[in-house]
Amino acid sequence: MFACGSDVALGAWDPLKAFPLTKSLTDSDVWTGCAEICNPNEELKFRYMIGYYLDPCTEGSKQLLIVHRWESFLIPRSAFLSPGQKLVLDDIFGNYSGSTLLTDGWIIHNEENVVLLRIHGEALKFYKPFHRGKEHRVKIVPFDVRFKEIESTDDDCLPDSDPVLPDVPSFSNTELSVLSREDPIFGPQYVNGSVFRNEVDYLVFKTRTVSLEHLAFRIELFTGMDRIGLAYALPAALPDLYGKATFPIISLKNIPIGQIDIDYMLVKTMVMDRSIRDSMAVSWGRYWKKRNTLEVGHRGMGCSYTKMAAARENTIYSLSEAAKRGADYVEFDVQLTKDMQPVIYHDFHVLVEVAGRRQNLFQPKPRHHQLAIKDLSLDQLHLLQLEHPAERLNKTWRVTPSEEEINEEFHNPFPHLKQVLESVAPDVGFNIEVKYPMKMKDGTHECPAYMERNDFVDVILRNVLEHAGRRRIIFSSFDPDVCSLITLKQHIYPVIFLVVGPTTRYTPFQDLRSDSSKIAVNYAAGNGLLGVNFHSEELLQDSSPLQRADKFRLVTFVWGDDLNIIQNLEYFKGLQVDGVIYDRIGEVRKRRNTFVVENESRTALPIRTPECSRSPTPEPIIHTGTQSAPELESTVNSTMKRLSISQNSAFSKVTDEESSQPSCLHEPTQNYCSLCT
Template sequence: MVGNDRPKRFTVNFSVKAPNVRNGEHLFVTGSIPELGAWRASDAFQLTLDAATSAWTGSLTVGPETIKFRYFTGYHLNSDSNAEPSLIMSKWETFLSPRYLMPIVEEKDGICKPNLHDEFGYHAGKFMISDGWILTQTQSEILLRIHGSALRFYKTRHVHKHYRLKVAPFDLRQKQELGADDDIEDVADEHTDPGMPSYSSTDIAALLHEDPRYHDQHEDGDLFENGIDYFIYRTQSVAVEYLGFRIEVYGEQEGKWDMIGLAYAMPSSMPGDFGKASLPIMKKNGMPVGKIDVDYLFIRPLKKPHPEQLTQVSYRKHWKKRSTLEVGHRGMGNSYSKFAATRENTLHSLNAAAKKGADYVEFDVQLTKDKVAVVFHDFHVLVSVAKRTPSLLNLTCDADKRQIVDLHEMAVKDLKYEQLRLLHLDHVGHHDIDHKMTKVTGDINEADEFRPFPRLSEALQTVDPDVGFNIEVKYPMMQKDGLHECDNYFERNEVIDIILSDVLNNAGNRRIVFSSFDPDICTMISLKQSKYPVLFLCVGDTTRYVPFLDQRSSTSLTAVNFAAGTGLLGVNFHSEDLLRTRVPVDRANHFGLVSFVWGDDLSTKETLDYFKKTLLVDGIIYDRIGEIEERRNVFLVEREVKKGLFKASPSPTPSRTVSFSSFETANTNSDDSESPRNASPPTPVLHMPSVGSLNISTGSLSVVQPSNVA
């Protein structure tokens, strides 16, 4: 149709095939136009299953503008009969560039996409699907972890090597706790879900199995080896105050599996958002036969102020394959226990690394007593307190002054932001290292950029925007020697909310990747926001540090399984482990994960080259970047090359027709040229758009208790 005959409105037919869609789930289309929700998942267009074609279909009447869109799977939960249902996103397409169509070009007789089927997760030769994030303020994700020697029985006849476990959620308003007179098998059979429940089905990730990724539970329960296995169960809920879990325990007797008993995790047995519950396992007559230990974690929605989170763009699984990125450790390096030209984790140190050609800078973030997110590594500092003395007039040198000062160890979390900026502080290694290296606090007239404890928001606003940030979220953990890094710390949800609010409000177009040694922190960051990727930091098998008690970080291979199982971007390995064996990197590649490396070994050109040229890791984090070998920021180099290509190209003759390439350019990020690492499973990719340039400075301070890592 031409001229005035062209209709102003067009019919777009959406049709997508998606395997393994669960009962109660639907396919949705989210996109750039109001009819598709303007990238708001809650306002997305719901498709209907066509039984004849097994495709999810739907039609819309739209205008002539180009439409960008993505598919996602989801379902609704309802907290009670009087409330509006809440949309829960199960999985969504996270290609850097979304799908698009141009009605004005693609229409035929006013209809677009007739008889065309899309494949969920496949687009432009790539496969990329991520788990959804927490969309609404009513939704929470609940994780139960059963691991190690979790099962204990009172009688030897119930002690087996293997058991079968099955976890089922229920709403206390629909199903009451099992009574002593109830038949255990009848309870299992009679349990039915309401028409629109307040909770989802429960997935399982068996971290030590060959495929550690989340999947449906086996109908008869999943095989659990007591003392060995590590199971994570996840459930979504919009009424956690009424949420309980029934845990069925089966044992093998004479070649057949019989139920040994049931355990119930009630709201009263799971106080707070994180903890461990020891639950009695009961027989059908109400008699206890044993106990099961269950760790629990409630992941709440992001409650601090932040921009609206849309489906327009996500870097959670996007990683452009290029030469190894080089990351400045704490800016220009560890300054309190090693030599560095500038104080670590200061604005000056971060900007100095940027000037030396760092692609990213890595730094640590934690909270002060008044809940300010600051850049600092150790959980403790030494505070200088003056002793009683008759006179200070005759003190002529630093040595004399140190004689009249006591050093008291305090947690950063117990000092307000202004106190950290005003007090005289030393590093925890004060007595073991040259005193000049351990001074955290600098001179009184030191410029702000050189001072320790810069705010996270300040770093985001003032550091060169062309350098990416690897933000390590500090959260204290229990060590294998029985010592906790920092007791009575802030609640996990609160810590993550404050840090994410700072990042989402101030990051702009900066490339950002999060990391943490606490695996639960990694999971929470990935669930509370839709934009940025997460790496699991791993100490692994080490002789240099006290290892953590958490089994998920005990070996590099377990760390890979955890990252793959929970949908993280990848793993940040400890160099000590990888210099013994490359197997963890090979397994990470098998799952399409990104591999970074940190560690004291990364101090020579030979070692750096081994990781860059032999293991082909995606990123290396090391001290004194740009001193061993001069370098330039790879993103600036790529930008200059691209500009040079455009300048060298002759100007094309203006076209009188619609240009497909112009739409593609508008829809494609300049770094979106990644290719899969292997055919199966699909490779994640990450790239963040480049920006202008910025400045950063360093501060000085001292810390007390050395923490376990980078």
């Protein structure tokens, strides 16, 4: 257990410099500590976190602190103390101001990786009917190939032939989330694994490692409490960062009895300035203030290449026009060019105009060839004559601007993400849909041979983290693995999972997590996402997915063409969904940006005297002795935590529950500002 806070003694919001607490000898749920506070007469802000150490186990390597779980409330804990004062606080981990919120840690170290293994569909195959009729359970255990496992069944080598197991391993325990059950939250595995039935269950295993090249997995198969077979996933069997692998299952008598298919994804750290990426001062990753339904402009003022619209979609002009017409957020699509530049555009392909060799003077017009955005550089996108693959169903807007528009920069397609972040009015929030191509149920692929997910996501995240400023940002994607990557690589901005659900309008995705709303909700809840963006087509037939999302306190958005009909828009507002995304916002009914209205109302109120927080921590025990420096003493329980502070030293006691608060990123001298609320 650690305390991370605004004072240097608590790490100055750097989790790797957080103040360690000590477990009580009499109560394993209680953690205590005493630290010197460097800046008395200033408000001390802090939050608790659970961390553990992993060791790469290489020559000269150091143990690395991994953030396992931490308090991610918007407003951090706070306390005041004066010189010579000792302050004692009793706190419950994860519980603060009447709320409970804990969030899994993000990837911090360059050596740190998260490995996700998924078992679903018809993953288990047996060679003999004898095994097919039984209920099987699956357990996955990580190990380091450099060291002999404690539970190894291999007796071929001498007892002293393998290196001694290190005191600190290079990997974490493997946690399990079962997306097909009622409780999808990651947790420890059973001794005999979890039930897996073909085409019924969906298992996700998660492990962290700081020595990826030496990480392997033992896959154990049980019937009841009896282990009947093993499979091994060695490092060479997972050669890429994303893929699918098949492993033979060997019985305890060394006879092949079947095989198991496993999808895998490796999540790597995002290389950038740690002071931006890793500060615990503030996090909106799990924060949402309940309001009336927010209204989001789809691609700005709406689709322009396949429908009628007032402006070319996904341009700075269209986004700004939606902001002027009162959009609370604007939604737009981001993907990468060949030279790894993030641009705003919806489709994965464009039609490139090619004159070719004319056969005669009466050849009617140039030909068009379809090319992927990923195969064109940013300069090429701006120079070439382009058409939309829909073959100009709407004759009003071409992809390439007309000569009259050439000098109107904000009307141009393919604006750079940085330019959009800096050009559109800051009061309007951004719903950034990260476009990544997926396989379809009919066997086709939106855009095959695409770039690697980690690199793809890193470019977009770096641009947002470096240039978003004070703007409200929500990430979303139809690709659940992209959602996982964004969540694991940073904690500042929230992520919402886009789901299609049952549909007759679109070709559904092959990924079950996007095809089934129940699985989608379970996936979002289990992976710490902010919420789910449902398709209106499904919800107009069955609104029960909204109730399931409410069960896990997930934010709910709705997208779809149905929302362009006023009656449907009002229907979803009546259901109190958190956001609706539709075309041509503000054209039929005038509206004002919710956040602008709130700020105006707040400005009109009398100025209040600053407070420590809206709901202070439990009544502290304050000792005003003769010490010359302030001291903080803290005690934290796994079910309760306690912290005590004094001018020169601080003591904290904490227990294992949940609690958290961050300081304002926008106004460092305040607890929170208008953007935080």
